[in-house]
Amino acid sequence: MFKKVALGISGGVDSAVAALLLKRAGFQVEGVFMRNWDNNYEAGFCSDERDFEDATYVCRKLNIPLHRVYFIKEYWNEVFSVLLNEYETGLTPNPDILCNRYIKFDSFFQHCRNNLGIDAIATGHYANTSFGPFLERYNESEGVRLLQPADKHKDQTFFLSQVKQFALRKCMFPLANLQKREVREIARNEGLMNVAKKKDSTGICFIGKNKFQNFIEEYIETKKGHFIDIDSGQVVGEHGGLHKWTVGQRCGVPSHKDAYFVFKKDLVTNDIYVI
Structure with missing residues (x-):
């Protein structure tokens, strides 16, 4: 056949x-x-x-x-x-x-x-x-x-x-x-x-060998927002666009010794809640 x-x-x-x-x-x-x-x-x-x-x-x-x-x-x-x-x-x-x-x-x-x-x-x-x-x-x-x-x-x-x-x-x-x-x-x-x-x-x-976050900037407008600690509600840093981050991703915040992880993204406020 x-x-x-x-x-x-x-x-x-x-x-x-x-x-x-x-x-x-x-x-x-x-x-x-x-x-x-x-x-x-x-x-x-x-x-x-x-x-x-x-x-x-x-x-x-x-x-x-x-x-x-x-x-x-x-x-x-x-x-x-x-x-x-x-x-x-x-x-x-x-x-x-x-x-x-x-x-x-x-x-x-x-x-x-x-x-x-x-x-x-x-x-x-x-x-x-x-x-x-x-x-x-x-x-x-x-x-x-x-x-x-x-x-x-x-x-x-x-x-x-x-x-x-x-x-x-x-x-x-x-x-x-x-x-x-x-x-x-x-x-x-x-x-x-x-x-x-x-x-x-x-x-x-x-x-290729490019960093994804640099590549995606060529096509999507960067809209900065805040990293917010989901437990305390405090702003712990700034991010360069929701599209650069995914739920569960590790994100280092310069002001904090320990790493945070993305918990959820808020499309309305353009904030990323981390844990």
Whole structure:
């Protein structure tokens, strides 16, 4: 039923090994590298040029076609604009969840289905579904359930929690039954040295090495307010904007020896209550 598969390949070890496992399982694999952020016009940063080189290296090594697609407009409208709006209203959104829902498992899925004629998509996420890592238990008449992978320390199901059924039903997760150390070992054994030792990407991709609080100032107006001790009601310091802080975050106040933690944010007074 499933013969031609489009794999989202990022230039990292996980998607590289996912590609290898798909080929070993007999699928016709099309590698797709997504670019979602434009460094030429925006204040953010994205390491996709280096990642694209690594993705190209992997696909050449495995003899897989590589396509480069651009979802910059979609990312701005569906992810980044939503992110800014929620920060302005005192919330702390997760861009990875938004990106998976609207870009990697929507725009990507639709593009591959319409332009590459694929039967399914695949990613290097550490996750599984009730249909199995390679859709071996696929059932047209059933809904699919998102399941945890074998490696609980790398479990990424939280970030996939809002992916819609129409895409999740046709998605393979080749790494579902592997530990991270096994993935790196497979890459080394296959001679994929460029990615075998590559560090995992962490944090928000377009911020790079910048501090989040400095980055967000480029897009959201800074409105200073007070840090207020929730127990005493006393002002203990000043903050540079509600959008820079999230509930539970540690915040050092120069006038106090011990650290405070954000308890809640007041949108009306622009104050942050700490404990």
